Amino acid sequence: xxxxxxxxxxxxxGETARRLSLLVxxxxxxxxxxxxxxxxxxxxxxxxxxxxxxxxxxxxxFNGITDTLALSTVLICTGISAAFAFQMNLYNIGxxxxxxxxxIGGAWAGIALGDHLPTLLxxxxxxxxxAFAGAAxxxxxxxxxxxxxxxxxxxTLLLTYIGASLIKHVIYTPGxxxxxPNTSFPQGRLVADSASLDSFGxxxxxxxxxxxxxxxxxxxxxxxxxxxxxxxxxxxDSPKAAYYAGIHANRTTMWVMLISGALSGLAGAMLIxxxxxxxxxxxxxxxxxxxxxxxxxxxxNNLGLIIVSGILFSGLKVGGNNLQVTTDxxxxxxxxxxxxxxxxxxxxxxxxxYHIHVVRVHDVSTKKVAA
Amino acid sequence: xxxxxxxxxxxxAIAIATTLILAALGALFTERSxxxxxxxxxILLTSAISSFLAADASGSVWxxxxxxxxxxxLLASIHAxxxxxxxxxxxxxxxxxxxFGTGLxxxxxxxxxxKTVTTVIKPISFGPLSDIPVxxxxxxxxxxxxxxxxxxxxxxxxxxxxxxxxxxxxATGDDPATVDAQGLSVARxxxxxxxxxxxxxxxxGSWLMLAQSAGWHQAAxxxxxxxxxxxxxxxxxxxxxxxxxxxxxxxxxxxxPFTLQAEQIxxxxxxxxxxxPYLATLIALIALSRPGSRNLLGAPRALGTPxxxxxx
Numbered sequence: 001x002x003x004x005x006x007x008x009x010x011x012x013x014g015e016t017a018r019r020l021s022l023l024v025x026x027x028x029x030x031x032x033x034x035x036x037x038x039x040x041x042x043x044x045x046x047x048x049x050x051x052x053x054x055x056x057x058x059x060x061x062f063n064g065i066t067d068t069l070a071l072s073t074v075l076i077c078t079g080i081s082a083a084f085a086f087q088m089n090l091y092n093i094g095x096x097x098x099x100x101x102x103x104i105g106g107a108w109a110g111i112a113l114g115d116h117l118p119t120l121l122x123x124x125x126x127x128x129x130x131a132f133a134g135a136a137x138x139x140x141x142x143x144x145x146x147x148x149x150x151x152x153x154x155x156t157l158l159l160t161y162i163g164a165s166l167i168k169h170v171i172y173t174p175g176x177x178x179x180x181p182n183t184s185f186p187q188g189r190l191v192a193d194s195a196s197l198d199s200f201g202x203x204x205x206x207x208x209x210x211x212x213x214x215x216x217x218x219x220x221x222x223x224x225x226x227x228x229x230x231x232x233x234x235x236x237d238s239p240k241a242a243y244y245a246g247i248h249a250n251r252t253t254m255w256v257m258l259i260s261g262a263l264s265g266l267a268g269a270m271l272i273x274x275x276x277x278x279x280x281x282x283x284x285x286x287x288x289x290x291x292x293x294x295x296x297x298x299x300x301n302n303l304g305l306i307i308v309s310g311i312l313f314s315g316l317k318v319g320g321n322n323l324q325v326t327t328d329x330x331x332x333x334x335x336x337x338x339x340x341x342x343x344x345x346x347x348x349x350x351x352x353x354y355h356i357h358v359v360r361v362h363d364v365s366t367k368k369v370a371a
Numbered sequence: 372x373x374x375x376x377x378x379x380x381x382x383x384a385i386a387i388a389t390t391l392i393l394a395a396l397g398a399l400f401t402e403r404s405x406x407x408x409x410x411x412x413x414i415l416l417t418s419a420i421s422s423f424l425a426a427d428a429s430g431s432v433w434x435x436x437x438x439x440x441x442x443x444x445l446l447a448s449i450h451a452x453x454x455x456x457x458x459x460x461x462x463x464x465x466x467x468x469x470x471f472g473t474g475l476x477x478x479x480x481x482x483x484x485x486k487t488v489t490t491v492i493k494p495i496s497f498g499p500l501s502d503i504p505v506x507x508x509x510x511x512x513x514x515x516x517x518x519x520x521x522x523x524x525x526x527x528x529x530x531x532x533x534x535x536x537x538x539x540x541x542a543t544g545d546d547p548a549t550v551d552a553q554g555l556s557v558a559r560x561x562x563x564x565x566x567x568x569x570x571x572x573x574x575x576g577s578w579l580m581l582a583q584s585a586g587w588h589q590a591a592x593x594x595x596x597x598x599x600x601x602x603x604x605x606x607x608x609x610x611x612x613x614x615x616x617x618x619x620x621x622x623x624x625x626x627x628p629f630t631l632q633a634e635q636i637x638x639x640x641x642x643x644x645x646x647x648p649y650l651a652t653l654i655a656l657i658a659l660s661r662p663g664s665r666n667l668l669g670a671p672r673a674l675g676t677p678x679x680x681x682x683x
Contacts, residue, residue: 008456010679043478091462093409140657148660153409153462154602155656161595161649169642290470297463332477339413339471343449346464350457 010354020352025298028348032341040333050323050333058319065315066203070275072307072314073205074099074267076212078292079310080219081263083301087223088236088256094141094156095264096289097163098134102268104170105133107178107279110191110272122194127211127269134265135258137163142257146250152257164284171281178279188278196277206274213307215263220303232256264289287335291317294342300349313338380623380630385513386583387596388615388622390415392520393575394600395607395614396527401447401568402604403531404561405544407675408450409465412597413472414569415576418443419584419592420480422577423488432492436516436577443573444566446472451565455558458677469597476589483587492516492582516578523571527611540564544671547678557678572597595649602652606659609670624648 037047057064078095085092092098109129113122141155170178172186180189199206223229235242235249242249267288272278295313299305320334350356394411401408418439426435450468453459495518497511531537539560542550547557576593584592599621607613628644631637 010458093462093466140653144657144660148657150657150660151605154598154605155653157598158602158649158653158656161598162646162653165642165645168645169640173640173642287470290466293463293466294470297460297467330478330481332474332481334474336471336474336478339467339469339474342467343453343464343471346453346459346467347457349459354458 006358006360008356008358010350010356013353013355024348024352025345028345029341031348032337032344035340035344036333036337039336045333053323054316054319054334056319057322058315058317062203064318064322066200066205067318068311068315069209070199070203070205071318072311073209073212073270073274074288075291075295075314075317076216076307076310077267077270078264078289079295079299079306080216080292080303081260081267082292083296083299083303083306084219084223084263085256085260086296087301087303088232088253090145090253090257090260091153092138092141092156092257092260092264093153093293094138094158094160094289095260095267095292096287097156097160098137098261098264099268099289100160100163100167100283101133101137102130102265103272103276103279103283104166104178104268105136105265106130106269106272107188107191108133110195110277111177111189113192113195115192115194117194119194119197122192123197123273126191126195126273127208127266130269130272131262131266134268135262137265138257138261142254142261145257146253160289167279167281167284171279180278186281188276188280190278191272195273197273199274204275206270208270208274211270215266216303216307223303228252228255264292267292291338294338297342298345316341376630376633380626382513383629384622384626385619386517386622387625388618389513389517389520390575390579390583390596391600391603391618391621392524392614393516393578394572394597395603395618396520396524396611397443397447397568397571397573397575398601398604399568399607399609399611399614400527400540400564400571402674403540403544403609403671404564405547405557405671405673405676405678406451406454406561406565407461407465408447408454408468408565408568409462409601410446410450410468410472411465411572411600412593412595413469413476414443414446414572415579415593415597416476417446417472417479418573418576419580420476420483420587423483423580423587424479426581427483427486427489432581435581436574439577439580440570440573443576444570447565447569447572448562450569451562454677455561455565458679461675461677480587480589484589485586487586488581488584492578514582516574516582520575521615524611524615531611541671544673547673548680551678551680561678572600575600599648599652602656605670606652606655608659621648621652624651 033051040047040050058068059065078099081095082092106126106129109126113125117125137159138156141152141159144150144155145152170176171188173179178189180187197206197208223232231247231252234245234247235252239249291313295306295310298309298313316338317334320337321331323334324331394415398408398411421442422435422439425438426432446468450464453464454461492514494514531541539550539555543557543560550560551557580592603614603617603621606617625648627647628641631639631644632641
């Protein structure tokens with residue numbers, strides 16, 4: 001086998017420079033964009049035009065920035081849903097499915113309760129129902145994770161596929177409660193007027209954006225300042241220490257997962273009171289729940305940074321989605337770039353945590369010391 | 372009741388099981404070395420479309436299968452570098468690979484949309500053996516990759532449990548510090564098996580495309596088989612022989628909706644049948660867990676944790 005004459009050595013950094021914390025994510029995004037540019041060039045598209053279009057449609061126009069903030073409403077919620085669980089090493093990657101259930105729960109409340117309550121009361125009820133449905137969808141994975149240790153990664157994911165079938169079922173089955181009875185074409189039944197919010201002016205941005213900001217702030221406070229948050233931190237750092245300190249890891253696991261599920265469900269309900277007004281079956285192709293995982297990872301599960309990464313990532317998505325309209329670049333390049341940015345960010349993370357240098361292998365003394 | 376349909380179904384279930392066996396074996400090799408690669412679904416998709424493009428351009432199925440396997444190894448190497456060299460969070464890295472792979476596959480698949488697979492893998496003919504009623508079409512009606520997949524699982528079992536490299540592989544997943552003390556490179560072993568695993572997953576994806584699908588249907592081509600394969604590894608307790616059994620079982624549940632539809636048995640809603648394989652996996656997963664059962668099940672003890680010599 002070929003012997004490589006060099007060896008990469010990782011030295012743990014004592015303290016991470018603040019400069020690096022900012023520089024590394026930025027460099028990761030740039031590296032991913034550079035990689036994307038090479039790919040675009042190779043496949044015959046102009047990277048500069050593509051990126052200019054993406055930036056303009058994502059951030060630098062009225063429609064662009066408002067659409068970006070509108071999308072970030074959902075992604076901030078699914079982002080904190082993922083980060084909240086991830087920080088305790090609970091990998092709820094089924095936020096996507098919990099979001100579907102949030103849509104169903106929200107639409108149920110919006111249709112069943114009718115026009116009896118004022119909007120100011122109705123919208124919170126719809127949002128709560130969505131959150132409850134999301135929490136219900138993660139209940140089984142949370143229960144078996146905390147009692148039996150069943151991998152929540154696989155169980156939450158399997159439930160996402162089941163949730164997608166459920167969405168199709170409630171829309172495509174004739175006579176379904178959630179299906180619009182007046183059209184032959186299968187589509188969702190509209191929720192009551194009192195359950196729909198108005199967007200700001202001519203934009204597609206809804207007041208739920210501020211709800212998302214408040215929730216992100218509130219959870220940040222819970223994690224940093226409350227006893228519950230303290231328990232989460234102790235369990236995350238050392239399950240053994242938590243055990244000896246008498247912290248019930250099982251109960252905390254259960255609660256953290258339920259809250260995580262509720263947040264993804266809330267994201268779904270926000271679509272009901274906002275842009276959709278009904279169950280839109282195309283939701284199962286949009287991947288807002290999965291995007292939340294990317295948002296969380298880019299923010300390194302820091303609940304305070306989620307707002308920033310959520311907005312940036314939404315801009316990338318909005319800009320990428322418009323590519324199909326403004327140029328002939330396939331929409332999928334946007335998805336690919338999202339993945340690439342995340343991959344580069346993960347690689348870049350090593351440069352933040354470690355001091356990396358390359359040494360020659362035949363230099364025995366260096367090798368011994370470094371290893 | 373039409374017997375033929377049930378016979379056909381058994382054959383189809385075994386056929387679907389082929390993708391599952393290959394993908395799950397790939398995941399098993401990766402996980403036995405201590406690396407958790409959740410990117411299986413992304414690898415399946417990308418290798419599926421790569422094999423289609425290669426087979427379509429060259430007219431050779433075999434070239435398609437080879438290209439698909441190589442692409443699988445290539446994508447897995449990204450995961451290997453990130454998780455072994457850069458010590459990134461393997462769960463997030465795997466998911467990133469799924470997102471990246473899905474985007475890449477759909478991007479590459481753009482020109483393939485609407486095209487049908489013209490070069491397909493044909494079942495092997497065993498002459499009179501294939502004509503035996505019931506058993507013939509099921510046992511002797513498959514193509515070479517299906518037989519290869521079953522043979523691979525058997526060989527993998529022998530390799531894992533009765534050879535020295537197999538022992539080293541298992542040790543790397545259970546106790547990397549000991550392997551390191553033996554003078555073996557944990558990083559090299561992990562990268563190697565992550566890539567071998569990726570190529571097996573890639574072969575599964577290519578086969579799914581070239582032998583099972585009529586054409587490229589974006590993400591619907593794999594439709595979550597990668598995730599089922601990951602659950603299958605847990606179900607099989609990280610043992611190759613049990614993967615064959617589990618894969619056939621899941622193949623049946625995946626095939627059941629189509630058979631029932633053909634039989635016009637409609638009292639079960641189709642949405643429920645669609646959920647069945649996922650539901651079955653979930654129930655199996657829960658049924659197999661007991662408090663602290665991770666080791667009882669046979670999960671590699673160091674699964675998902677990077678090995679750093681001085682942080683032992």
